[in-house]
Amino acid sequence: MAEEFNTESMLDMFLYESGQLLEKLEGIILEKQDADCFDDADINEIFRVMHTIKGSSGVLMYENITKVTHKLEDVFYYLRESHPDDVPHMELVEKVLAVSDFVTGELDKLKNGDTPDGEEKELVEDLDEFLGRLKGEIKKQGIQMPQANKHVEPTQFYITPVAGDDSHFYRISIHYRSDTQMSNLRAYSATYALKEVAEDLLYTPDDILSNEASADVIVAEGFHMLLQTKSSKEDVIALIDSSEAEEINFDELSKEEYGRALGEFGREEAEPVAAAPAAAKDDGNKGNKEAKKEGPKPGDYVVKTKEAGKGKTLAKNQPKQQSIISVNVEKMDALMDLIGELVIAEAVVLQNPDLKVPGLELSNFQKASGQLSKITTELQEVIMSMRMMPLTNTFQKMRRIVFDVSRKLGKDIELEVVGENTEVDKNIIEHITDPLMHLVRNSVDHGIEEDPADRTAVGKSSKGKITLEAKNEGGKVYISVKDDGKGLNKEKLYQKALDKGLIENKPMSEFTDKEIFRFITLPGFSTKEEVTEYSGRGVGMDVVVKNIQSISGRLDISSVEFEGSEMTLVIPLTLAIINGIVVQVGNSPFVIETASIKEFVRVGEDSLISEPSGEEYIVLRGECYPFIRLNERYDLPDSNDKIEEGIIVVLEHEGSQVCVLIDKLLQEQEIVVKPIPSYVRKVKGLSGCTQLGDGSIALILDIAGLLMHDGERR
Amino acid sequence: MAEDLLKKVETDDMEELLEDDSQKGMYMTFQIGKELFGISISYVNEIIAMQPIAAIPEVDDYIKGLINLRGKIIPVIDVRVRFKMEPCEYTDRTCIIVIDVKSTMIGLIVERLADVDTIAEDNIAPPPSLGRKEHEHNKYVFGLARTGDTVTLLLDPEKLIRQDDIVTAMEEVRKEEQS
Structure with a gap:
């Protein structure tokens, strides 16, 4: 079995990690969509996300992803270092989402085994232009950099690693072919490889990862490294990937020469060294539009010791510790x-x-x-x-939908999210995401009025509001999507359902409000005259209801015309555990979910009505209920047939009731639901099985199935 | 009795078998009625003593129900009933052979375990088709093996648990996943 878990390849890791990062990214963006700007923490986080994706996609050679993320990283690098004012926030949000969509699209292609071949050029140019404008704006307005951006660089001291007698010193220059793409990344991989053997390693340009302009510099002037190592020349050469290199110069230096070369590389011992961001700051200060094209100036070199690890950009951000691991x-x-x-x-x-021995x-x-x-x-x-997960991620997706759809439709909508930390079983989350998406789209598309004037006319603010709320009550989770839009029009719903022949021809007054609202969940019902991109095909709501029912939940609809509607999903907290009552029929134990039990009664023979066809009914307090003898239904031997000796359980499911005859009650307990092995064909009226305290197996009765079965038989 | 036998089989033969990678040609033999049947050891997960079975209503009669195998719930089928023989009382010799066929775990109720035998390919002959065509269990038997003066009927577990059973079950699962 162990082998099954070890199939994760590098690509899987990349897909998983990037997926997670993008989700996080969207979360940040959408949370701040209405703010005026991102704060420092957000900018750092976005920068870090882009940086990571760029890095790993570079390793896997997905160049389009690398380029796009790289560009966005640039933008955020600039924002982080220069803190420009007047950033067109909305535009920035759109840009980030565009990049996120692009990468998500490419990742999807990879997941399906296709090549990520999305055209990144447009996006890159767009970002380029945006970045140019950001920088340009500052120039135009001549705004001085605020004090805050005098970012105090952690002072880096250089302590020469002790060079052993057997240490060698090399100066390595790599010249790449002039058409080499992303020479900076190649240079980085070279340094990365050398770090394995290096006692000390310096290189210029030093900001190969954080500054994409360095790629041009590397192509033009070559990439120079100083290396102190115990490895031999051959070993070192073997480490450097020479695939795109035109020429590699490899000089062995004496210790003295090495010392001088260190000086050339701009490093003086035990002296603080200006780091790359300072260069960028300079650029920003000058407001130089051409800044990007400029190579780093002498003196901008940074110290890299062996411990520098993944590069200073990461170290400086103090990435938040990942405290989550994924488990199969x-x-x-x-x-x-x-x-x-x-x-x-x-x-x-x-x-x-054995313990019961006396004494x-x-x-x-x-x-x-x-x-x-x-x-x-x-x-x-x-x-x-461990199986429980907060709804945070699901709700985040909804934010994105509200954002996208409302902008497309030109509606001004505010989304309020309440209780996103409510925890639900993972299986359930998978089942509710799609239905919830439908509901949210519906609210944005159909719920909120198209014309803000319609809203102000009835005394509402012109900005629409959708509330997404989750709460945990009595073993159930309530997730509601509430809008303050126009609400449901009962006459219209009734007329429509009638026209489409979805309901019996009864006057409207014979339907309750709830029943009328439920019309919208009928297959083929759609009140929207025009089918839009987002909703209105009339397939949404019945699918929603089906999905919810499949996890034994339900959909409640309430609405007041002109005030808004509320759709509430009521779902069990977990599919895995239910509170059940164990009963016995014949020799077999059965479990009935406690929530569906109305009452237990003992009745006499006189309450039983038998039809000539064999149908039986039980009359309880003047009401007549269908009656099922479990022992007959399931052909169970050794059970009691006399109604007054057994117990009648009154069960309810979605408004319909049924009486079931059982022999005796055993106990109430929390049970872990397990599916009946798929080898056994599905039996109607059974939803699963479970293990009782003594290790024996009990079957779980499925009330909906029992009722359906009963109906079919008639 | 059965437990003793189990112990013997498990300690003596199983360990050897597991250590020895080549399970080829090894068959677990068991008795049903008067016949000796064999099943390739590579399908066998373990052998357990008879235990309480939770019956499932409305299924084929040879599916006896579900058992709890260390938290895993697996269906068991009575091989006798599967072969359309008269069901017989379960005794302390009755065992459940847990087999794994294409990742489906199923328990086979057998009257009595016999042994673990190595049967050379040469000794396996295809079942004679003449005159036995209508005989039901022929389809599960893929070969007859002679060891000494006994004949063992070798079973194909994939046919035994009925191919279409798994297929339909898989389809149902898939359908459920989709809805």
Whole structure:
């Protein structure tokens, strides 16, 4: 089994990591979309994201991704170092989203096994022009750099690594062919390779990663390195990738020459050295539009010691510690199964009959076993919580949708998000994302009025508002999408449903409000006359309801005309655990979800009505309910047939009720739902199985299935 | 009894087998009725003693129900019933052979475990088709093996658990995933 988990290749890692980073990026952007500008932390974060994606895509040779991310990195590098005022924030947001979309698109291609061949040129030029404008603006307005950007560079001291007697000193110059793309990245990979063997390594230009102009410099003037190492010349040469190099000069120096060369490289011992950002700052100060084209000036060289790792840009940002690891779900499930087993094994040990020998002194054993029970209980809780994930990511996607759709439609909409930290089982999150997307789109498209004047006319602010709220109540999660738009028009809905022949021909007054609202979930119903890009095909709502029902949730709709509508998804907290009541019929235990049980009653023979066709009904307090004998339904032997000896369970599912005859009640407990193995064909009325405390298996009754089955039989 | 046998099989033969990579030609043999059947050891995951089975309603009669194998819930089928023989009482010799066929774990209820045998290819003959065509279980038997004076019927587990069973199950799973 272990092999299954080890198939992650570098590409998988890249896709996964980049995907995560992009999600994070979108989160930042959308959170700040209404702010005036990004704060320093955001800029750093975006810069870091772009930098990482650029780096890894460069390694994997996806040049279009590299170029685009590189450009955006440039923009944010400039923002970070120069703190320009008057950044057209909205435009910047759009640019970032455009890049994010581009990269996401390319990643999707990679996921499908295609080559990422998206045309990046337009985007790069667009960003170039934007960056030019940013810098230009400053020049035009002659704004002095604010004090804040006197960014104090952490002083870097250079301590010459102790050169052993067997150390060699080299000066290496690489000249790339003039048409080499991204020579700076190639140069970086060369330095990266040399770091493996280097005791000390200097290079110029030094800002090969953070300054894309260095690529031009490298092509024009070559890339120069000073290396102190114990490795031989041959070994060093072998490390350098010479594929695009035109010429590599390789001089061995004496220790004295090396010292002089250090001076040339702009390094003086134990003296603070101006770092690259200073150069960029200078450029900004001068407001030089041509700044990008200029190579770094002498004196801009930076010290790199062996420990410099991934380059100073990263180190300076103090990247936030990733505190999340991704684990294969199979491993999680295996762990969960094992813990379940552990709990049972524990019971077997602690209640072992061998312990029941009279006169046995067990106080130490009892103490130890108490401790063991505590730990296993906690272990169970932890594994359960591991499956839970906050809705944050899902909600973030919704922000993006509101942002995109509202801009496309030209509506001014504010999105309020409440309770995004609500935790839900991972499986459920996967199921609700699409339905939620439909609902949010619907709200933006259909809910909020097209003309702000319509809003002000009824005394609402001209800016539309959509509230996305999640809360956890009584073992259920409520996720609601609320808009303050025009609301649902009952007459219109009724008329439409009637016209389309989706409902019986009954006068409108015979339907309750709820029933009328539910019309919109009927397949083929769409009140929007025109089909838009986002919604209106009339397939949305019925799919929403289906998806939600598949995870045993429901959709509640409420609306007041001219005031807005609210769509609420009510879903179980987790699919994995339900609160159930174990009952017995014949020799078989069954589990019924507690939430669907209305009551238990004992009735006499006189409450039973039998039709000649064999249909049976139970009359309870004047109401008549369909009646199912589980033992007959499932052909269970050794069960009791007499209605007064058994117990009637009244079950409810989505407004319809059914009475079920069982033999006896066993217990109430939290149960872990497991699917019935797929080898066994699906049985109607059973939704899964579970393991009881003693290790035996009970089947879980599916009320919806029972009701459906009942209906079919008729 | 069965447990003793299990222990013997597990400790003596299984370990050897697992250590020895070449499981080829090794068959776990078991008795059903009067016949001896064999199943390639490469399918066998483990052998467990008979245990309580939770019956599932509305399924084919040879699917006896579900058992709990260390937290994993797996279906078990009664090979006797599968072969359209009269079901018999489960005794302490009755065992469940847990097999893994294309990642589907299934338990086979067999009357009695016999042994683990090495059967050379040469000793395996295709089942004679003459006159037995209508005989139902012929389709699960892919060969007859002679060892000494006994004949072992070699079973193809993939056919035994019925190919279409898995296919339809997979389709259902896929459908569910889509909806």
